[in-house]
Amino acid sequence: MKIIFLLVPIALLLGGSFLAAFLIFSARGEYEDLETPAHRILLEDDE
Amino acid sequence: MLAPVARPEPARSRNTGCIHCGLPVAFGRNSSFCCAGCEAVYGLLEANQLGHYYELKKRYADPEKCLPSLENTESYSYLDDPEVRMSYADSSGKEMNFYLEGVHCVACVWITERIPTLLSGVKSVHLDLSKSRASVEITEGGSFADVALEFERLGYRPHPEERKQGELRDKREKKFELFRIAVAAAGAGNIMLLSIATYSGAGPEFSSSFRWINAFLFLPVLTFSAAPFFYSAYSSLRRRVISIDVPIAFGIGVGSIASFVSLISGGAQTYFDSLASLIFLLLASRYFLRTVQNRAVEATHLFKFLTPSRANRRLEDGTVEECKTETLRPGEIVVVRPGEVIPVDGEIIAGSSDVSRSWLTGESRSEEVRPGHAVSAGSLNETRLITVRVERVGAQTRLGDILKQTQVAARGRSKSLYIADQMARYFVPFTFFFIAVGVLIGLQYGVEDAVLRGLAVAIVACPCAFALAIPLAMSRTIGKLAQHGTLVRGPEVIERLSLVDTVFFDKTGTLTYGDLRVLEWTSVRKGLERVLLGLEINSIHPVARAIRKKFSSPDFIPAEISELREVLGRGVEGEFEGKRYTLTSMKGSGSDTEVELREDGKTVGMLVLGDEVRPGAKATVGELKRLGFRVGLLSGDRSSAVYSLSDRLGISRENVRGECTPEDKVSFLKKYPRALMVGDGVNDAIALASTWASIAVNGGLEASMQAAGVYTTSRTPLEVIRTVRAARETMKVVRRNLAFTILYNVVVIGVALSGDLSPLFAAVAMPVSATVVFLISLIGTGPLRRALSEVRE
Numbered sequence: 001m002k003i004i005f006l007l008v009p010i011a012l013l014l015g016g017s018f019l020a021a022f023l024i025f026s027a028r029g030e031y032e033d034l035e036t037p038a039h040r041i042l043l044e045d046d047e
Numbered sequence: 048m049l050a051p052v053a054r055p056e057p058a059r060s061r062n063t064g065c066i067h068c069g070l071p072v073a074f075g076r077n078s079s080f081c082c083a084g085c086e087a088v089y090g091l092l093e094a095n096q097l098g099h100y101y102e103l104k105k106r107y108a109d110p111e112k113c114l115p116s117l118e119n120t121e122s123y124s125y126l127d128d129p130e131v132r133m134s135y136a137d138s139s140g141k142e143m144n145f146y147l148e149g150v151h152c153v154a155c156v157w158i159t160e161r162i163p164t165l166l167s168g169v170k171s172v173h174l175d176l177s178k179s180r181a182s183v184e185i186t187e188g189g190s191f192a193d194v195a196l197e198f199e200r201l202g203y204r205p206h207p208e209e210r211k212q213g214e215l216r217d218k219r220e221k222k223f224e225l226f227r228i229a230v231a232a233a234g235a236g237n238i239m240l241l242s243i244a245t246y247s248g249a250g251p252e253f254s255s256s257f258r259w260i261n262a263f264l265f266l267p268v269l270t271f272s273a274a275p276f277f278y279s280a281y282s283s284l285r286r287r288v289i290s291i292d293v294p295i296a297f298g299i300g301v302g303s304i305a306s307f308v309s310l311i312s313g314g315a316q317t318y319f320d321s322l323a324s325l326i327f328l329l330l331a332s333r334y335f336l337r338t339v340q341n342r343a344v345e346a347t348h349l350f351k352f353l354t355p356s357r358a359n360r361r362l363e364d365g366t367v368e369e370c371k372t373e374t375l376r377p378g379e380i381v382v383v384r385p386g387e388v389i390p391v392d393g394e395i396i397a398g399s400s401d402v403s404r405s406w407l408t409g410e411s412r413s414e415e416v417r418p419g420h421a422v423s424a425g426s427l428n429e430t431r432l433i434t435v436r437v438e439r440v441g442a443q444t445r446l447g448d449i450l451k452q453t454q455v456a457a458r459g460r461s462k463s464l465y466i467a468d469q470m471a472r473y474f475v476p477f478t479f480f481f482i483a484v485g486v487l488i489g490l491q492y493g494v495e496d497a498v499l500r501g502l503a504v505a506i507v508a509c510p511c512a513f514a515l516a517i518p519l520a521m522s523r524t525i526g527k528l529a530q531h532g533t534l535v536r537g538p539e540v541i542e543r544l545s546l547v548d549t550v551f552f553d554k555t556g557t558l559t560y561g562d563l564r565v566l567e568w569t570s571v572r573k574g575l576e577r578v579l580l581g582l583e584i585n586s587i588h589p590v591a592r593a594i595r596k597k598f599s600s601p602d603f604i605p606a607e608i609s610e611l612r613e614v615l616g617r618g619v620e621g622e623f624e625g626k627r628y629t630l631t632s633m634k635g636s637g638s639d640t641e642v643e644l645r646e647d648g649k650t651v652g653m654l655v656l657g658d659e660v661r662p663g664a665k666a667t668v669g670e671l672k673r674l675g676f677r678v679g680l681l682s683g684d685r686s687s688a689v690y691s692l693s694d695r696l697g698i699s700r701e702n703v704r705g706e707c708t709p710e711d712k713v714s715f716l717k718k719y720p721r722a723l724m725v726g727d728g729v730n731d732a733i734a735l736a737s738t739w740a741s742i743a744v745n746g747g748l749e750a751s752m753q754a755a756g757v758y759t760t761s762r763t764p765l766e767v768i769r770t771v772r773a774a775r776e777t778m779k780v781v782r783r784n785l786a787f788t789i790l791y792n793v794v795v796i797g798v799a800l801s802g803d804l805s806p807l808f809a810a811v812a813m814p815v816s817a818t819v820v821f822l823i824s825l826i827g828t829g830p831l832r833r834a835l836s837e838v839r840e
Contacts, residue, residue, distance in 0.1 A: 004253065008260065012237060019233040026225050035177035039153040042107065 066101065068202055069110040083599035084116030088200055097161055103154035114149045114202040114762075123195035126207055128357065132191065135207045141170075143191050145181045148204040148532065148760040150174060155203065162197050169194055180208070204760070224337070227272040228330045234268035235323035239810075242320040246807050258317050262310050265319040269303055273326045291471035294478055294510050295329065302506040316499075318506055318806055321813040328817045329514050336518040336538065339525040358390040359383070361434065372440065379437045383428045391437045392444040395420050398433035401588065402426045413589055430588055449709055453732045453754055466542055466781065467513040478508045481796050488800060496802065503799035507809050509816060512788030516820035517781050523824065524777040527835040532760035533742075533770050540756040543740040544774030549719045550671055550767065551702075551738075553726030554682035554689055556745050558696070558764060559658040561727075563589045565597040566639065566659065570652035575644060579652070581606030582619045582630050590618075590632065590642060593656050618642070660692065663763035668696045670768050679703060681712050681724075681734070709733045724755075725767055742767060769834055776831035783828075784820045791816045 025031070065072055067085035072078060080086040092100055104113070125131045126143070136143045150159070156174045159181055163169045168189030173182045183194050191207070198205040241257040249257065273296075280296035283289065302318045309316040360370045361380040372390045375381065383389050385400065395418050403413040404426045413429055416422060422435060424444040441447055485504045489497030521538035528535055535541060555561050568576075576598045583591035584605050608621035608628070620629040626646050633641040644652035671678050679702030682689045686705030693703040704715055712734035716722050724734050724741040735741035735755040743751035743758045751758040759766045795812050798804055827835075 001253075005256075008241075011240075012260075012264075015233055015237055019229060022229050023226055026229070027222060031225065033175045033177050036156060036175055039107075039156055039176060042103075042153045043157060 064110065065115065068113045068115040069108070070113075070115050081115055083596060084200070085202075086599075088116045088202075091165070091200075092158075095165055097158065097164070100154055100158045103157055104152075107152040108154050109151060112149055112151045114204070116202050117199040117204060123192040123205075123207075126191040126195060134209055136191070137210065141186075141189075142182060142184045144208040144210075145183060145195065145198065145205040146208055147174070147179050147181050147198060148206075150176060150179050150181075150203055158201060159198070159203065162194060166193055166197055181205075221337075224330070224334055227275070228327065228334060231268050231272035231323065231327035231330055234264050234272070235320075235327045238264050238320045238323050242810060246810070254315075255313075258310055258315075258319075261317065261319045262307065265303075265306075265323055268323045268326055269299070272330060273299055276326075276329070289472050289475050291467050291510065291513050294471060294475050294508075295514055297475075297478075298505060298508065299326065301502060305502045305506065316806060318809055321506075321806075321809045324814045325509070325511075325817065328511075328814075328821070332515045332518045332522075332821075335526075336522040339522045339529060339535075375437050375440050377437050377439065381435050381437060383433050383435060385428055385430055385432060387428055389422050389424055389426045389428055389435065390440075391424050391435065392439040392446075393422060393435040393437045395422060396434050396436050398431055400431040400433050401429040403429055403589075430586075449733055452713075453736045467517045467538075470513045470785070471510065474510045474513065477792075478505065481508065481800065485800050489802070500800065500802055503802075503804040504796055507795045507799050507804060507812065508792055509795075509813055510788070511791070511813075511817050511820050512781075512784040515817055516784035516788070516824045519821060520777055520780045520784065520824040520827070523827070524773050524831075524835065528770060528773060531766065531769065531835075533766055534752070534758045534760075535770075536752050536756040540740065541774045541777055544723065544757070544771055545778040547676070547721055547723040547740055547771060547774075549677040549679065549702075549722040550771070551679040551681050551716065551719075551722055551724050551726075552764070553724075553731050553734075554680060554684055554692060555658060556727045556730075557725055558664045558680070558692065559660050561658060561745070563593045563640070563656050564659045565593050565654055566657050567655035568597070568652070570644070572651070575652050576603045577606040578608075578623055578628055579630070579644065579654075581608040581623060582611065582621055582628060584608075585611075586613065586619065590640065590656060594654070660695070661762065661764060663765045665696050667764040667768060668698055670765075671771075672697070674768070674772075676771075677702060677719075681707050681715060681726075683707050683709075683730070713737045723767075723771065725764070726755075742770060772834040773831065776828055776834050780824060780827050780831060784823050787820060787823065788816075791819075 064070060065081035065085050066079050067089050068081060070081040072081050078086065080089065089101075092098055126135060132140060132143075147155075147159070149155075156176065159174045160172050162172045162183075166189075168186055170184040170186050170189070172184075172194070174180070175182070181198070183191065185191060185194070195205045195207065238261045241261055245254045245257050276292050276296045276299060279290065279292040283293060299322055302322050306317040306319055306322070357369055358372045358375055359367050359382045360375065361367050361382050367382055375391060380396070381391060381393070389402070395416055397418055399415070399417040401413040402416050402422055404423065416433070421438075422433075423446060424439075425446040439445075442451065482501045482504045485500035486497045489500040518538070521541055524541060525535045525538070552558050570576075579594050580598055580603055583594045606623045608623050611619065611621035613619050614629075614631075618629065618631040620627070622628070627648075629645045631643050631645065633643055639655050639657035642654040642656060643650055644654070668678050678698050680689060680693045680696075680698050681704050684705060689703060689705030690700065693700060704711070707715065709731070710733070712724075712731065716724060716734060716738045720739060722738050722740075724731065724738040725744060726735055726741070727743065727745040731743075732754040735743055735751075736753075741755040741757065743755035744761075744764075745751075757770060759770070791812075795804075795808075795816075798808065
């Protein structure tokens with residue numbers, strides 16, 4: 001069961017990296033507007 | 048079986064609706080459009096190759112939410128005023144945000160963002176549907192007023208959003224809030240994972256190191272995520288008030304200290320798991336509430352909306368110069384052109400015109416003024432140039448006085464009634480009492496036992512209903528109402544709305560459309576509409592506007608009238624195909640205006656113009672009465688007009704008052720301590736601000752938030768019923784949560800006092816209780832769900 005002491009830090013590292021990813025993307029404003037992009041995708045043809 | 052009785056279907060199918068907005072086209076109107084405005088927009092878009100809009104609209108738009116083109120309902124020229132621009136635009140003066148009514152689908156996104164191709168001087172428009180907010184960027188020399196008018200023309204009523212000082216800091220704080228939630232969520236999740244392992248019997252070789260890992264994970268949650276609770280508790284204690292954050296900060300603080308002490312001394316009494324999940328849930332519920340709250344603007348800013356900041360001063364030598372309104376002094380002379388707002392209180396010394404004072408009196412008809420007549424700041428000069436001697440300026444004017452009173456009234460009301468903060472005041476002594484009881488019981492077994500029992504009570508007692516469930520229930524209701532176009536300032540407004548027993552309506556603009564419309568047209572032969580249009584082709588008189596709105600269409604080319612001239616105070620006359628036509632106003636019955644068309648002295652046509660009652664007004668009154676509300680009508684309009692409307696809607700005359708000044712309305716409403724006033728955000732501002740609760744149906748969004756607390760963009764008064772019912776049902780959910788929280792606290796404090804509180808019990812009881820109140824708030828009750836869902840009849 002000694003393996004736990006390797007697995008727990010790995011799990012925490014994984015969790016920490018997801019948290020970091022979330023913080024980075026929310027700082028970039030990725031979560032500011034959750035509605036319009038879903039509509040905007042309907043406008044493929046022009047632009 | 049009997050065949051069902053056939054009922055006439057309302058003419059509302061999509062293919063018969065207006066091409067631009069989908070509204071039904073009035074019977075007899077030989078056109079594919081509901082009004083001239085929509086038709087003009089259609090032509091404009093087609094000419095600019097923007098017809099794709101209608102394809103998108105057909106596929107994605109919800110016809111219920113589309114609005115027709117709006118024709119000059121408001122003047123936005125103040126947005127280009129350099130001083131006003133400063134408080135709306137960003138620091139560069141090039142970017143401004145607008146709240147747009149009615150935006151809801153991809154067609155709205157597409158067309159608003161193409162405004163730069165329609166208007167020169169606009170760099171870009173970006174629409175955020177989730178906030179109904181358009182960010183507009185203009186180039187040097189561009190005009191925000193033009194953009195606002197373009198939004199209006201497309202059918203999206205714009206409300207410029209004021210930039211508050213410190214908004215940037217708020218934005219950063221908001222982002223930080225999300226960071227805090229994320230850290231708390233990650234911490235709580237991982238701590239719970241390791242704790243579950245311990246609770247389910249991981250051996251001592253693991254449990255001790257797991258506790259240390261948990262403590263390490265808990266540190267950022269405590270120091271970063273929970274910081275706002277400590278800060279806010281500290282600042283409220285310094286002001287000698289007990290807010291809801293005081294017991295929360297106390298519980299978290301005591302729990303953390305006890306856990307760390309236990310950890311270092313090798314004990315097992317650590318509560319990192321329960322504390323972290325509690326912090327996460329509290330932060331999340333607060334975040335929801337904050338995102339749906341709406342801002343209010345100070346009433347003193349209102350003066351800027353309602354009066355121009357620049358005026359035209361006439362000097363001694365007769366030349367006219369532009370100057371700032373504040374620099375005007377009593378005795379000076381100003382010139383007011385047609386279509387301009389009068390900047391001061393004063394007396395007319397030359398010129399005669401029609402002046403609309405609807406903001407002050409609610410009177411729907413404009414008033415004829417001549418030299419010697421007094422005019423008030425904020426009135427709109429409608430027809431001809433007048434010269435005014437200044438008597439009062441700025442805050443001394445009648446408008447300034449009304450706004451001051453509004454501010455005082457609104458401030459008196461804003462003293463919080465918010466139930467969560469009130470309960471906190473009881474909760475703190477309640478907790479301390481039981482901590483004392485715990486200590487006293489424990490003392491029989493020694494000092495250590497006394498400390499442990501006291502701590503147990505402090506940790507496990509949870510004000511979750513006030514801190515978590517109430518904000519959640521409130522934010523859900525406020526958010527749903529916003530989807531229906533009703534914006535609520537904050538949770539205290541919902542509480543007030545829930546206690547209302549009487550509903551007073553304003554007449555002009557609230558139960559009616561508030562402008563002059565053609566109600567009836569009878570003529571001896573066809574084709575006379577062309578003569579009407581020809582006669583009124585250039586006039587900006589309200590009657591002319593109503594006639595143009597009604598009859599403009601490709602079928603009626605305005606007749607070319609020769610010798611066209613206006614007869615002061617009477618009407619217009621001119622010649623067409625050798626015949627002499629006159630259009631004359633008659634005294635109408637009640638609030639209606641009758642206009643007669645004569646051909647060589649013989650009456651050939653008759654128009655009845657009046658203020659049209661909004662659809663749903665009668666149903667609203669009926670439904671409110673059925674629900675047990677007292678319903679009344681208050682108006683500044685003439686009593687005869689007010690009574691004729693109240694009789695038609697079924698409002699009993701004892702609750703009806705006509706010819707009210709704004710002050711009369713206030714003193715009348717004082718007799719009803721639980722009254723809801725529904726009125727215009729501008730001309731009823733004091734009445735709205737001084738009643739128990741109020742809903743504004745018109746006027747600027749942020750200004751209405753200050754005076755009323757609720758602003759609805761809905762076109763039907765039926766929305767009032769939804770709002771009031773939703774508020775009542777929300778408070779039922781809140782009370783249910785309170786009952787549950789009391790029950791929870793009785794049970795867990797009982798356990799804590801008995802001295803048997805284990806970390807496992809806390810780790811189960813606290814999240815479970817939080818989840819229960821969370822679910823109660825989220826699911827709500829059947830009547831609440833029905834009130835919040837679509838109920839349009």
